[in-house]
Amino acid sequence: MEQPKTLLTSLDSWQILQTHYNAIKDRHLRDLFREDPQRGERFSLQTLELYFDYSKHRITEETLRLLVRLAEDRGLAQCRDAMFAGEKINNTERRAVLHTALRAPAGSSILVDGHDVVPDVHAVLDQMQAFAIRLREGKWLGHTGKRIRNVINIGIGGSDLGPVMAFEALKSYTPRDMSFRYVSNIDGTDIAEATQGLDAAETLFIVSSKTFTTLETMTNAHSARSWILEQLGDEQAVAKHFVAVSTNLKEVAQFGIDTANVFAFWDWVGGRYSMDSAIGLSTMIAIGPDRFREMLAGFHQMDEHFRTAPLDQNLPVIMAMLNVWYANFFGANTVAVLPYEQYLHRFPAYLQQLTMESNGKRVTRDGAVVDYATGPIYWGEPGTNGQHSFYQLIHQGTHLIPCDFIAFRRPLNAIGKHHDLLIANILAQGEALAFGKTTDELRQEGVEQSLIPHKTFEGNRPSTTIFADRLTPEVLGKLIALYEHSVFTQGVIWDINPFDQWGVELGKVLANRIIGELDGSGKAVEHDSSTAALIRYYRD
């Protein structure tokens, strides 16, 4: 039985951090850099072929030391080891949390209730590989004997966002004579547009659902089934045009999918931590099994780094503790993720689920209401697009918004001067946010007095820059695992369970109360006057 933790805010290490915050909160990055010419190197790490620069944060060596001490006091190392060992750390669902097993090398061993799960993981990977190869080589034929050219993943939330993000991120590694589409929304427009212009005889649906009961996914899957039957006119076609990724074999069989074509995963994989499980089947088809395994190797390298690197040189730990520093001491409510890589355009959306569904909690693991801020809001868009819209607020607004800049030395599409210009922009933004532009500088430039307040940039706005050589499947795996473990670390500090999602579960049942009233099939339920009037308006 777990012991309740000491309340975070009454820990010595927390209170010392509070005192330290009061002492350094007004220090400007301009001064911190001026005082230490080596600061850029001192506060950066080069490991796992990533360059992680956190020097433009409002910290000193003392801050880092105190943040690490807080992590130690919260038992981070023990909690981390418990996760890797397969202990049931998801206490509200009484489950192990083992996304790290999804990328454990063959031959290693991780026990859940005495059962080694690593061989199971590799058996499914091999099954996925055999299927992906047949499909990519045109050996899996549709009902009429045509080669499959279109793959449509139907899923939502954790069964959609990872696959979409990974497909977009790794598009340059995909065969361009195949199309990959993703349907998630219950809005009929999503499936209507996804099937638009496609030949059903060349289309395969992957129904991705851990439970195989999710309203959106099952509604879309049934509409897809009708579309196939309308075009191909034969129930037998379902077996050739549908496969499933699920933990629920019974429901899959009832749908008419051949259970030989079900790719399994397990209850110890949370939805938002599942893009490297069989939920990534569309990713494997798109990039090929070898590259998929390279991606897993990238994840695993970051897992090992998180598991073994000292806390003060541990990328996910540093990233997490900086978030704690800003969320809990500076009162920052959000983090912006700004990839300067067009292929990562869905990465912020993916991270929104990973971070906010995980750490958007207001009670501790024991159910006590917290008296401190927990998970910040994540948001972002690729640069340079964001520069022409919301960066204004990051530079000159009243909110403090720590930014994660992500960039690559080499582009995947080298065209003219584009890449140098892109990188010049990311570097200039980090610099401008940190150092700003002072009144004196503006005066020296001869700026008219009345405009000086408007053109002043106070600076001191923090950012991390993560640089890698090139966006590859392996680097993508490292980046995702970096954020996964950062989320975990924050959960440990805040003593919350990042692995349940009762708010999302609520959403799954709420609509069912109203659906019968809209189509007239159910009896009226009592509603507040606002909802009742809206229902009347819709029905009329």
Ligand code: G6Q
């Ligand atoms: C993820 C969440 C949620 C879930 C979807 C889809 O962590 O639990 O986003 O992934 O609701 O659930 P199914 O895979 O069961 O359809």
